[in-house]
Amino acid sequence: MGAGHTHDLHVPGDSIVHRTAPEAKLVAAFVFVLAVAVTPRREVWAFAGYAVLAVVWVVASGIGPRRTITRLAVILPFITFAFFLPFIGGGDTTDVAGFELSTEGLWGTWNVLTKAVLGATTSIVLASTTPVPEIVRGLERLRMPRLVTGIISFMFRYLGVITAELGRMRTAMIARGHDPRWLWQAKPIASSAGAMFVRSYERGERVHAAMLARGFRGTMPTFDDRRAEPTDWLRAALIPALAVSLALGGLLT
Amino acid sequence: MTDILEVSGLSFAYPNGHAVLDDLDLRLASGERVALLGPNGAGKTTLALHLNGIHRADAGSIRVAGIELDDDTLTEIRRRVGMVFQDADDQLFMPTVAEDVGFGPANLGLSGAERDARVAEALSMVGAEGFGPRSPHHLSGGEKRRIALATVLAMRPDLVVMDEPTSGLDPAGRRELSDLLAGLDHAQLLITHDLPFALEVCPRSVIVSQGRVVADGVTAELLADTELLAAHRLELPFGFDPSFLTGRSAA
Known part of the structure; x- marks a missing residue:
C-alpha cells in the first residue's frame, strides 16, 4: 500500500x-x-x-x-x-x-x-x-467542466494502482534476469509500456462496468454544495x- | 417466501461466437444466501453481469422482485441488484470512501442530508463507521472489500451479488466477511471457488458448468458428492474432513 x-x-x-x-x-x-x-x-x-x-x-x-x-x-x-x-x-x-x-x-x-x-x-x-x-x-466550484474534474480525480485515484502494477511488472522482469542498464536493453521497457496501456484500458472497462452497476448514466454526481x-x-x-x-x-x- | 430473482432460459454468446450461458434457469427467494460454484470459464461472472444489465441476454429473461429487466427498468433493477466486483480497486473509484459509498445514492437522485444518512447507514452495516474521509487507496484488502459491499448496500438492494468475495483476503479478513454476510438480511448470490466459505455462509449452492445449472441443492450435500465435484473440476481443499459435511447435511 x-x-x-x-x-x-x-x-x-x-x-x-x-x-x-x-x-x-x-x-x-x-x-x-x-x-x-x-x-x-x-x-x-x-x-x-x-x-x-x-x-x-x-x-x-x-x-x-x-x-x-x-x-x-x-x-x-x-x-x-x-x-x-x-x-x-x-x-x-x-x-x-x-x-x-x-x-x-x-x-x-x-x-x-x-x-x-x-x-x-x-x-x-x-x-x-x-x-x-x-x-x-x-x-468544480470554479465551474471547471465536470468531465475535466472527473478525469483529474480518476487520474489521482488510479495513479497509485497503476504505479504498483508497473512495479510488479518490473520486479517480474528483474526476477527473470532482466537488467536494464544499457540502451539496447530498453526493448522490454517499451513492450511493458504497451502491456501497461492494455491493462489500464481493461481496468478502465471494469471500472466503467462498476459505475454502471451503481446507476451511472454519464454524469458524475456532485458531493459538496458548500x-x-x-x-x-x-x-x-x-x-x-x-x-x-x-x-x-x-x-x- | 417470494422469489426475488427469476432467471429463465438465459443464453449469451460473446461477439466472437463463444457461447457462455446456455438456457440457464435460476431462482432465489428473498433473504436467501446461495453460493454459485463452478470451474473457471463456466459462465459465473458473465451470469452476474447479466443480473443488473451490464450484459444483455441474447435469449431468456431476468425478473428481479417481479420486475422484468429491460431498457425501461434498467435503473430500478440496478438499484435492486447490488454488484460487488472481484477487484475492489475497480469498484472504489472516488477520491474518498464517503463519496464512493454516496455514488450510488447520488445516481438515484439523493442529495444532502438524505444521502449522508444513507452513507452512514451503509458504513455502519459493514462496521466501517468513521472511514468516510479516508482515501480508498490507503485501505487494506479486507477493508476495501467491506467498503465495496457498503457501496452497494447504500442503494438498499434486494439482492447482493459478490464475485469471488474471499479472493486475496487473509484468514481473519475472510472470517470477518463471512460473519458480516451471515448477518445481512439481503438475498445474496456469492460466486466463489472457496468451497468451505460457501459451506459456512450459504445453506444452498448452485453448480454452473458450461453455461448451465448442473446441480442445485443443500451446500453440504453437494460438497459431499465427490463424483459431482470431480465432474465439474471442483475440489475441496487438502485436509478438509468430508465427515464434517455428512454431519452438517444430516443436521
Missing part, C-alpha cells in the same frame, strides 16, 4: 491556509503566479517583495522551511538549462570570477530561476494545505492583492 503515499503531498494541519476554502486558494495561487510571471525581470525590488510574500505564505501554512526546500528540488531538472544562458547568450558581457558572461544571459538565468522558485513555492503551499479531492472540488464564505475570499485575497500591486508598480516604472 506504500505506493499510494508517494503522490500524496498533503500535510495535515489546522493553519489559516489549511482552513481557507480550496477555490479561494486556487484563485489566489493563480493570481499570484500570474503577477510574478508578468513582472519585468529587471524590477528586482518587486521580486524581493514577492519573496517576502511567499515566505509569509509558507510560515502561515506551517509546513516548515525544510519541507518546502526539499520539495523545491523537483524544479531542478527544469531550470538546469537556465544556467547555460550566460555562456551561450550574445550581446554585452560582464566579468564574473574571471569568466566573460553574457549580461543578457545572466538576466535570463535570474528571470527563469526567480519565477520558477516563486511559482513552485506557491504550488507547494497549495498542495501541502489542500488534499487532492478538495482541489478537485474547488475546481461555497467559500466572504471571509475565505478576503483572507485568500491579501497576498495576491499585494502581489498585483507590486506587478503594477513594476510594469509602470
Whole structure:
C-alpha cells in the first residue's frame, strides 16, 4: 500500500491556509503566479517583495522551511538549462570570477530561476494545505467542466494502482534476469509500456462496468454544495492583492 | 417466501461466437444466501453481469422482485441488484470512501442530508463507521472489500451479488466477511471457488458448468458428492474432513 503515499503531498494541519476554502486558494495561487510571471525581470525590488510574500505564505501554512526546500528540488531538472544562458547568450558581457558572461544571459538565468522558485513555492503551499479531492472540488466550484474534474480525480485515484502494477511488472522482469542498464536493453521497457496501456484500458472497462452497476448514466454526481464564505475570499485575497500591486508598480516604472 | 430473482432460459454468446450461458434457469427467494460454484470459464461472472444489465441476454429473461429487466427498468433493477466486483480497486473509484459509498445514492437522485444518512447507514452495516474521509487507496484488502459491499448496500438492494468475495483476503479478513454476510438480511448470490466459505455462509449452492445449472441443492450435500465435484473440476481443499459435511447435511 506504500505506493499510494508517494503522490500524496498533503500535510495535515489546522493553519489559516489549511482552513481557507480550496477555490479561494486556487484563485489566489493563480493570481499570484500570474503577477510574478508578468513582472519585468529587471524590477528586482518587486521580486524581493514577492519573496517576502511567499515566505509569509509558507510560515502561515506551517509546513516548515525544510519541507518546502526539499520539495523545491523537483524544479531542478527544469531550470538546469537556465544556467547555460550566460555562456551561450550574445550581446554585452560582464566579468564574473574571471569568466566573460553574457549580461543578457545572466538576466535570463535570474528571470527563469526567480519565477520558477516563486511559482513552485506557491504550488507547494497549495498542495501541502489542500488534499487532492478538495482541489478537485474547488475546481468544480470554479465551474471547471465536470468531465475535466472527473478525469483529474480518476487520474489521482488510479495513479497509485497503476504505479504498483508497473512495479510488479518490473520486479517480474528483474526476477527473470532482466537488467536494464544499457540502451539496447530498453526493448522490454517499451513492450511493458504497451502491456501497461492494455491493462489500464481493461481496468478502465471494469471500472466503467462498476459505475454502471451503481446507476451511472454519464454524469458524475456532485458531493459538496458548500461555497467559500466572504471571509475565505478576503483572507485568500491579501497576498495576491499585494502581489498585483507590486506587478503594477513594476510594469509602470 | 417470494422469489426475488427469476432467471429463465438465459443464453449469451460473446461477439466472437463463444457461447457462455446456455438456457440457464435460476431462482432465489428473498433473504436467501446461495453460493454459485463452478470451474473457471463456466459462465459465473458473465451470469452476474447479466443480473443488473451490464450484459444483455441474447435469449431468456431476468425478473428481479417481479420486475422484468429491460431498457425501461434498467435503473430500478440496478438499484435492486447490488454488484460487488472481484477487484475492489475497480469498484472504489472516488477520491474518498464517503463519496464512493454516496455514488450510488447520488445516481438515484439523493442529495444532502438524505444521502449522508444513507452513507452512514451503509458504513455502519459493514462496521466501517468513521472511514468516510479516508482515501480508498490507503485501505487494506479486507477493508476495501467491506467498503465495496457498503457501496452497494447504500442503494438498499434486494439482492447482493459478490464475485469471488474471499479472493486475496487473509484468514481473519475472510472470517470477518463471512460473519458480516451471515448477518445481512439481503438475498445474496456469492460466486466463489472457496468451497468451505460457501459451506459456512450459504445453506444452498448452485453448480454452473458450461453455461448451465448442473446441480442445485443443500451446500453440504453437494460438497459431499465427490463424483459431482470431480465432474465439474471442483475440489475441496487438502485436509478438509468430508465427515464434517455428512454431519452438517444430516443436521
